[in-house]
Amino acid sequence: AQSVTQLDSHVSVSEGTPVLLRCNYSSSYSPSLFWYVQHPNKGLQLLLKYTSAATLVKGINGFEAEFKKSETSFHLTKPSAHMSDAAEYFCVVSDRYYKLSFGAGTTVTVRA
Amino acid sequence: GAVVSQHPSRVICKSGTSVKIECRSLDFQATTMFWYRQFPKQSLMLMATSNEGSKATYEQGVEKDKFLINHASLTLSTLTVTSAHPEDSSFYICSVKTSGGTDTQYFGPGTRLTVL
Numbered sequence: 001a002q003s004v005t006q007l008d009s010h011v012s013v014s015e016g017t018p019v020l021l022r023c024n025y026s027s028s029y030s031p032s033l034f035w036y037v038q039h040p041n042k043g044l045q046l047l048l049k050y051t052s053a054a055t056l057v058k059g060i061n062g063f064e065a066e067f068k069k070s071e072t073s074f075h076l077t078k079p080s081a082h083m084s085d086a087a088e089y090f091c092v093v094s095d096r097y098y099k100l101s102f103g104a105g106t107t108v109t110v111r112a
Numbered sequence: 113g114a115v116v117s118q119h120p121s122r123v124i125c126k127s128g129t130s131v132k133i134e135c136r137s138l139d140f141q142a143t144t145m146f147w148y149r150q151f152p153k154q155s156l157m158l159m160a161t162s163n164e165g166s167k168a169t170y171e172q173g174v175e176k177d178k179f180l181i182n183h184a185s186l187t188l189s190t191l192t193v194t195s196a197h198p199e200d201s202s203f204y205i206c207s208v209k210t211s212g213g214t215d216t217q218y219f220g221p222g223t224r225l226t227v228l
Binding site for chain 2: 034036042043046049051090098099104
């Protein structure tokens with residue numbers, strides 16, 4: 001069985017400041033982990049993916065995430081938030097049958 | 113990444129009617145597609161896995177006779193909500209999995225279903 005816990009339901013940051021979205025996972029085997037972003041009434045866009053290669057994963061739009069097995073975490077960061085980063089973010093884990101389990105989501109708001 | 117489309121983007125129907133939602137993989141052949149539903153302010157829940165040429169696999173608690181899935185070709189899967197009721201109102205999203213060992217899924221833009 002696998003699961004994902006996103007530790008913050010809502011994160012508010014000022015434009016130009018760092019963003020940190022926290023995610024912990026549980027998996028019975030070596031998982032694949034993803035971060036997806038969803039803008040209002042839109043589909044999901046893949047930000048980045050971890051698949052047991054480098055533990056620091058770089059994604060699109062300046063986002064990156066670090067896989068820490070000892071902490072079972074996969075936190076998402078961005079050094080400088082932009083207004084266009086306001087959206088819903090999902091941490092996702094994949095099982096061996098390619099089924100995805102989604103976290104509850106973190107809403108990011110960016111203040112001007 | 114793969115390009116996935118859904119049609120329609122929005123649909124409003126009367127209670128008791130059936131609604132068909134299409135999911136198309138535009139730039140590659142997808143042997144496996146997934147259907148999710150998302151209630152307002154909530155996360156995505158997997159409903160079923162759609163395999164080309166075979167019966168769909170439904171998640172626990174999802175009524176297969178209510179949510180009919182057909183994956184007749186490598187580029188098209190359809191979800192039919194039969195005898196829709198207001199509680200079926202939701203955002204339905206499909207995804208496709210690329211072939212091979214990769215488990216990356218690419219998502220369609222979603223279909224907003226409102227049942228009156």
